[in-house]
Amino acid sequence: MGRDIRMICILVCSPFLIAAVHAAWSRIDRSGLPQTVAARSIILGYLPAAIILWEAVFASAPFTADSALAAFYCFVVYSSFSYAYFHLFNMSETARRIRIINEIHRAGAMRYEQLTAMYRSRDIIELRLNRLVAMKELRLHDGCYAMNGRLLYLAALFISRWRRLIGFREMRETRTGGRPQ
Amino acid sequence: MSPRVFIYGSLFFVSSLLLHVVIWRVRVPRHDALGLFLIFSVVPAVLLATLRAVNLAPVGGISVAHMLLLHAALSVFYISSYPAAQAISPSLDILLLIGSSANLRMTREEILANYDETVLVKARIDDLGRSALASRRGDTFRLTMAGRAVVRFFAIYRSMLGLPAGQG
Numbered sequence: 001m002g003r004d005i006r007m008i009c010i011l012v013c014s015p016f017l018i019a020a021v022h023a024a025w026s027r028i029d030r031s032g033l034p035q036t037v038a039a040r041s042i043i044l045g046y047l048p049a050a051i052i053l054w055e056a057v058f059a060s061a062p063f064t065a066d067s068a069l070a071a072f073y074c075f076v077v078y079s080s081f082s083y084a085y086f087h088l089f090n091m092s093e094t095a096r097r098i099r100i101i102n103e104i105h106r107a108g109a110m111r112y113e114q115l116t117a118m119y120r121s122r123d124i125i126e127l128r129l130n131r132l133v134a135m136k137e138l139r140l141h142d143g144c145y146a147m148n149g150r151l152l153y154l155a156a157l158f159i160s161r162w163r164r165l166i167g168f169r170e171m172r173e174t175r176t177g178g179r180p181q
Numbered sequence: 182m183s184p185r186v187f188i189y190g191s192l193f194f195v196s197s198l199l200l201h202v203v204i205w206r207v208r209v210p211r212h213d214a215l216g217l218f219l220i221f222s223v224v225p226a227v228l229l230a231t232l233r234a235v236n237l238a239p240v241g242g243i244s245v246a247h248m249l250l251l252h253a254a255l256s257v258f259y260i261s262s263y264p265a266a267q268a269i270s271p272s273l274d275i276l277l278l279i280g281s282s283a284n285l286r287m288t289r290e291e292i293l294a295n296y297d298e299t300v301l302v303k304a305r306i307d308d309l310g311r312s313a314l315a316s317r318r319g320d321t322f323r324l325t326m327a328g329r330a331v332v333r334f335f336a337i338y339r340s341m342l343g344l345p346a347g348q349g
Binding site for chain 1: 183186201202243260261265268272273279280298299300303306320323343
């Protein structure tokens with residue numbers, strides 16, 4: 001098997017490597033928030049991925065500009081898959097839709113009113129406030145929540161602008177279901 | 182590796198992204214996840230065929246495989262972020278609320294006052310009614326085969342991680 005084919009196979013399989021590292025690390029590191037553990041696992045996953053790629057692809061050839069470009073390629077592809085993996089995990093942890101289909105699965109069938117009664121905006125917001133404080137994105141002081149980190153806030157600003165660019169309604173309208181604030 | 186891999190791979194991705202923006206601005210498809218998947222799958226195939234027709238296609242099966250893998254990686258990067266924009270992530274929305282408040286600080290009650298009591302879950306239930314995961318007959322929701330498969334997938338995935346079901 002050629003080097004290029006080995007590289008493609010390793011990169012295509014890399015999400016399974018990330019999942020394996022995550023499965024191992026989440027049994028070792030039980031102190032943090034699940035998202036923090038997932039993020040740490042993803043960072044740790046770069047090490048075995050780099051070792052496997054080095055052994056299978058890069059070690060057998062001299063290091064040239066082409067190899068540098070190939071290494072950068074591996075970094076971009078692996079990082080993109082890692083980022084998508086984090087979202088997959090986050091979906092399993094925080095997605096309202098996944099929780100709703102779990103509840104319907106458990107009950108067999110559910111009526112609209114049962115679903116809205118089971119899961120109120122207040123519960124959703126309180127859960128997220130606690131998570132944001134645990135992730136140190138917010139800090140709670142004297143009963144007030146204030147910004148602590150900037151990274152997620154900048155992501156929120158970017159996503160809000162992107163949302164408008166692709167033609168979705170303003171967030172404010174969606175928050176209240178169209179009712180004026 | 183040739184720099185062409187990056188040029189063509191990025192070209193496939195950017196073209197798909199542009200087409201997605203144009204279509205979404207005209208009208209968001211009813212099954213938007215399926216629409217995204219189709220756009221990001223079909224555009225590189227059409228571009229490759231077009232480039233081949235005008236003799237500008239990249240040469241070599243391996244180079245094309247590298248380009249398509251780069252496109253696939255960038256596409257899953259984007260598609261995995263899309264739900265946060267499509268459905269409004271409450272966590273990101275809370276940050277925006279606090280970031281736009283007068284003193285950059287808000288109490289729990291001030292934050293909660295911005296949300297209709299059921300809006301956050303209603304939006305997701307309505308999405309579910311439109312998706313392939315559940316079928317709605319009258320007022321009652323049941324999971325489809327795809328919905329049951331997703332439940333099973335996440336149950337196996339979470340048990341593989343040694344975690345209970347997520348809290349939503």
